Amino acid sequence: MISDAITKTGASTQFQVFPLKLHAALLPQLSTMLYSIIVSLGWGASALASPWSLVPRDKNPLYRNASACVDDRVEDLLSRMSLEDKVGQMFQQMLRIGENYTVDQGSPGNWNSTKAMVLDKRMKHFNLVGTVDDARRGAEWYNQVQKMAVEDGLGIPITLSSDPRHGFGLTVGASLAPGIFSQWPETLGLAALRDPVLVRTFANIVREEYVSVGIRAALHPQVDIATEPRWARVYGTWGEDAHLTAELITEYIKGLQRDEIGPRSVTTVTKHFPGGGAAQGGEDSHFTEGQNATYPGNNLEYHLISFKAAFKAGARQIMPYYSRPVGTDFNSVGFSFNKEIVTNLLKDELGFKGIVVTDWGLVTDGKLGKFPWPARAWGVQDATEGERATMIIEAGCDQFGGEERPELVVDLVKSGRISEKRIDESVRKLLKEKFLLGLFENPYVDPDEAERIAGNAYFRNLGEETQRRAYTLLSNKDDVLPLKLASGSKVFCEGFNTTKLEARGYKLAENPEEADFALLRLKPPYDPRNGTIVGAFGQRTGTLEYFPEEKKRQAAIYAAVPTVAEIFVDRPIAIPEVVEQTRAVLASFGSSDDAFLDVVFGDAAPEGKLPFDMLRSDEAALEQMEDVPFDTRDPVFKFGHGLRYKSACEASKGHSCQ
16 A cells, blocks of 8 residues: 655646555556656656655756856756765776677676666766777667666766777786777887877877767776886886876877867876886785785885876876785775875875776675685775775765675665765766766767777778887897898798788798798786686786796797797886897787788888886896886896887988987
8 A cells, every 4th residue: 555645746736646555466557657657747767766755857957058057067966866866976887788789688696787777776987898899889889878878867878988998919807909999009109109299199099989989988098107017017007217107198188188178078087096006026906915005115206206297187087096005104905995095195185186986896795707806905805895885985086996886875875874965075076077078968979970980091000000110129130120031931930820921922831940030929928827816817917037938949949040029018028038049029019910020021110119127037026126117137128228220220310229
């Protein structure tokens, strides 16, 4: 029996539902009818969360007025939102594209459906996972999800974010396959070229491709300084020099956001504050063994240089890392739980006024495949989920990354542990970003435009040209490169599509002994840690040297035939034996087989310079300090090393070739 009346008092009407006796089987029908009546009267569907205190919704509310002051629009919308609506804004979870670009239906016990997150949990921020290999269908999928959001309740549109998608050297868990987008070297390759104008061009292209398919937030740039060479996330940095990083990421942020945030902008999430590069022992803080950041050189200030540059460039969002500081005066809990870091340092001392979004999965324990993956609640592992959420909010964070637990925070507010006023502080910032991005005026994208822009020939050509230019020539004995081989020469190959070599008129040798030359594309050394969650995550971590068996295998090739080796350099690897035993060594920062062969045979020339020192051994890595740059003993190659082809040197009319 419904024993209370629902009353709406407007300018000219009243509506009442009087007490009725209903059979249980009729309740679903009544619910549907009641919903339809409420929507027809202009009420927000979100009011159904509190059906006994329904608030009428204006047909032309202030927040819908594009000419009104943004701050006034935010306040108007905030005043109309239920607690559930507000808290939903504070969560950002991964969103999957369903089969054949349908709206994802989720998987019981694994992840929630799109509908459940958007409508039931009132969430409106998502990180797109999976590859977009068809721009038109990707745009159409985005429009489906956006339609679901804007036709519900108060009509708050979603903001779609993404991890980096344009790098050639994909690393699972930290970047995504380019799919339809143009393909460039990783940021280390851009750092190797030291060209701020190129970085701005790259960022503009990323922005245009993202916006065309609906991505309006970048979970990058990663501005950590690579002072710890063993750290798995070095590959996503701009190298070891904080000042070079500061110069380049300034252009990167301006290219993505434009001079003023607006309808063609992509808002940036600069990470990982206050710098993930000081990883103790090189272990990454995604995992239990890597939970500590350490500063034996008392050098935290060096790691803040890039963040200060980001703030000056207009960075709008910041992501703290998982790590907890040890051996410092700071509270030894994870950065997002740490009020001394988020409020005292980031906001008060450095003056950051934007959005703080946590890294993924700080509250809820989960699984990665068959492996248990506990919440990265370093220093507060024994706290309850509610206590963790409370600490994150009280520390000064505005949004939970990789979580879908708004009901947890709603309960914290209702129980008095968190004030609604504090929730409003974060939601104001999150809503304002949507208004500034123009999502309320134009939440949809044009599939025709997406098809024209994403991965167009001009963008692709620039990316491929940059792959070639970013190559760094580490050694070149007797100027063997660019390689001049007679047509029909027999070449022993590893690591690339050999049909591309055959198309150039060369024959393939089955073994090194019968070859005239060898070309190897080698993976970098690392400890795969098979059978562990680190291995399952795909992290290249641990050793910077090849294992003895691999050194022996390579040495046999080098002894049998003159060899050019190319290595994907994602960390400051230790390869002195490769340099000694080969004719030439090239460092790649993410490149195609075509780019590799063009550089080897002189159709393109390497222009890169190392963005860090390259170590001599694992022993040298053990001796250096995690937070201090350029302190490795006797590096094989120093920061800035990079040879030029003799022909390029001659063309430079005497300018330095290194």
